[in-house]
Amino acid sequence: MKTPKRTLFGSLAVAAVLATALGQQASAAPSPDDAPPKVSMLGAMERDLGLSESQAKARIADEAQASKAEKSLVKSLGADYAGSWYDAKKGTLVVAVTDAAAADAVTAKGAEARTVERSSSELNGYMKDLNAKKSAAPDTVAGWYVDAESNKVVLPTQDVAAAETFAEKAGVPAEAFQAEAxxxxxxxxxxxxxxxxxxxxxxxxxxxxxxxxxxAGHCGTTGSTTSSPSGTFAGSSFPGNDYAFIRSSASITGTVNNYSGGSVAVRGSSNAAIGSSICRSGSTTGWRCGTIQARNSTVNYAEGSVTGLIRTTACAEPGDSGGSAISGNQAQGVTSGGSGNCSVGGTTYFQPVNEILSAYGLTLKTS
Structure with missing residues (x-):
């Protein structure tokens, strides 16, 4: 299916994490004509993130710990929570809070605290304001997302003035957003x-x-049939969302094709922290890795806006969509779309897998 023009986180338990993240079970290979570069997920992390093998392994373990700490802190901090991200240089989870008194709870979890002005709830409220006006967004505005580190909503755009006007009309205070060329x-x-x-x-x-x-939902509508493996689209949503459930009796394992041999085992679907590494597997470009820039992003495709996506620095190209995106051994999402390519780099968005599971009442297969 061709793409239409303008129409789409000290290391802990390293060995234990890698034993599950880099499992070596068999997986079906793509056809010879479609085979992507034979680079494993670990190899892709080394190439795309500039890491040595030992650094890549340590990062997988650190990010797993960051994810656990983040989940606990989001719950305990409540209204004081203002976002969090993994600082790869420090190997530390950074958690933003609106009340300096909440910092002790953050440091008690081994994370770094940072006091900011706007809470996560406030920023997400501005996201809702923008989403409510998405039909009026200029074609030059690619979308919008919360950047926890700057404590603002960011609008990537080819026309800064137009993006600023749009955000202001949507009711977002000037100090709470940034139009980014x-x-x-x-x-x-x-x-x-x-x-x-x-x-x-x-x-x-x-x-x-x-x-x-x-x-991905843009791959087919409800009722469409598939082959190799055979199945039927039991549900599909695009735009608005970009997900689909294909009912199939084929034997499909809870792994992701590693292309260089074997496969990567899927152990669950816990959200990785912003700043964590994320790797996607696709039939055009194989394994490609980057970092998570934001969650709950809105992206404006020619076909319509899609909300709630994961924004990343991983590259992708036409032919990679719908593929698995994973952090360590935790499923994150399926490839939706993006900009750029794997020669010059780009931005890729993923539909969160947990939303798909919830929407259709599905259970993720693990290995």
Whole structure:
């Protein structure tokens, strides 16, 4: 399926984490004509993030600890929580709070505290304001997302003045947003991961679930049939969301194709912290890695806006869409779309997998 033009976190338990994240179970290979570069997920982290093998392994373990700490702090801090991110240089989770008195709770979890002005709840409220006016967004505005580190909502745009006017009319205070010049023209990226076919078009298996697999919604509409493996789109949502559930009786394991041999085991779907590494597997460019820049991002495709996406620095190209995105051994999402390519770099967005599971009442298969 061709892409239309303007129409888409000291290391702990390293060995234990890698034994699950880098499992070596068999996985079906793509057809010879579609085979991407044979680079493993660990190899892609070394290449794309500039890490040595030992650094990549340590980072996987550190990020797993950051994810656990973040989940606990979001709950305990309540209204004082203002976002968090993984600082790769320090190997530390940084947690923003609006009340300096809450810092002790943060440091007690081994994280670094930072006091800011706006809470996560306030920033998410501005996101809702922008989403409510998305139909009035200029074509030059690629979308918007909360940047926890700057404590603002960021709008990537090719026209800064137009983006500023749009945000102000949507009711976002000038001090709470930043229009950022960026040459982004997001578009859906079709195919990716282990291939499946819809007529003469090709998309990807995202993650195996009980009763079939999940993928990107722009790959097919409800009722569409697939082959290799055979199945039927039991549900699909795009735009607004970008997810689909394909019901299939085919044997699909809870792993992700590693391409260089074997596979990466999926152990769950806990959200990785902002700043954590994320790697995606696709049939065009194989394993490509980057970092998570934001969650709950809105992206404006020509076909319409999609909300609640994971924004990342991982690259992707047409043919990678629908594929699995994973941090360590935890499923994060399926490839939706983005800008740029794997020669010059780019921005890629992922539909969170937990939202898909919730929407269709599905259970993720693990290995």
């Amino acid at each position: 960026a040459p982004e023209r997001p578009q859906p990226l079709y195919q990716g991961g282990d291939a499946y076919y819809i007529g003469g078009a090709r998309c990807s298996i995202g993650f195996a679930v009980t009763g079939g697999f999940v993928s």
